[in-house]
Amino acid sequence: MTVKSADEIELLRENAIIVSKTLAEVAKNIKPGVSTITLDQIAEEFIRAEGAIPGFKGYRGFPGTLCVSTNEEVVHGIPGNRVLRNGDIVSIDCGCQKDGFYGDSAYTFPVGEVSAEVLNLLKRTKESLLLAIDLAVAGRRIGDISSVVQEYVEGFGYSVVRELVGHGIGRQLHEKPDIPNYGKRGSGVKMPVGLTICIEPMINMGVKTVVQDADGWTIRTADRMPSAHFELTVAVRKEKADVLSTFRYIEEVLGSSSI
Ligand code: MG
Numbered sequence: 001m002t003v004k005s006a007d008e009i010e011l012l013r014e015n016a017i018i019v020s021k022t023l024a025e026v027a028k029n030i031k032p033g034v035s036t037i038t039l040d041q042i043a044e045e046f047i048r049a050e051g052a053i054p055g056f057k058g059y060r061g062f063p064g065t066l067c068v069s070t071n072e073e074v075v076h077g078i079p080g081n082r083v084l085r086n087g088d089i090v091s092i093d094c095g096c097q098k099d100g101f102y103g104d105s106a107y108t109f110p111v112g113e114v115s116a117e118v119l120n121l122l123k124r125t126k127e128s129l130l131l132a133i134d135l136a137v138a139g140r141r142i143g144d145i146s147s148v149v150q151e152y153v154e155g156f157g158y159s160v161v162r163e164l165v166g167h168g169i170g171r172q173l174h175e176k177p178d179i180p181n182y183g184k185r186g187s188g189v190k191m192p193v194g195l196t197i198c199i200e201p202m203i204n205m206g207v208k209t210v211v212q213d214a215d216g217w218t219i220r221t222a223d224r225m226p227s228a229h230f231e232l233t234v235a236v237r238k239e240k241a242d243v244l245s246t247f248r249y250i251e252e253v254l255g256s257s258s259i
């Protein structure tokens, strides 16, 4: 587990802002009829125009700039010819790399008219992330973050994916420590000032069990019920986390339809 200097945190912030703005650019184009590969191309072009490079493309052989995961797909969906339809939800996970550091952020969008039940899943998952960020302060433990996410979403009858977790971020996309979305308050390592982490609840409407497709990437729920995913990067501080990435740009695009 490494802590970052003030200068390193600024480089991480620069990357975090690029992925935040890229997600907003993608958000402008999310509508019924658009293909997931089109969204991927929009993201790649935007990232390169910012002087960065896609952070996921080529990572362990992943082919896309974005992970695009619809409905019962949890994460790591590969962009392709699939066309978004009215009533879908789509998780867009975006990574970039600039000046030796990474950015990594995700948001789950409704496509057209989505049922109230599914919109609630999105809303509660996003809220669990914000509750977790409140606990990303020095002296707290990783388990404090994990337990607040788990308790909050389980209170609505949702379940927490176990196989995938948040992570540290820096010169590597995935650094120590793991940030599980389930666990016990007061457990795990104490967070020091300058620790930079991606918190990313992956929350299922039905069972917690997931399966992986034969493509070696796409993770989907075992019961094919919908799943939501939101991710932000924070630097741990004494009183209050410094949130490096932001949903502000996305929410400006979504306006009143924002969840
Ligand atoms: Mg991500």
Ligand code: MG
Binding pocket: 104, 166, 167, 198, 200, 231
């Ligand atoms: Mg991540």
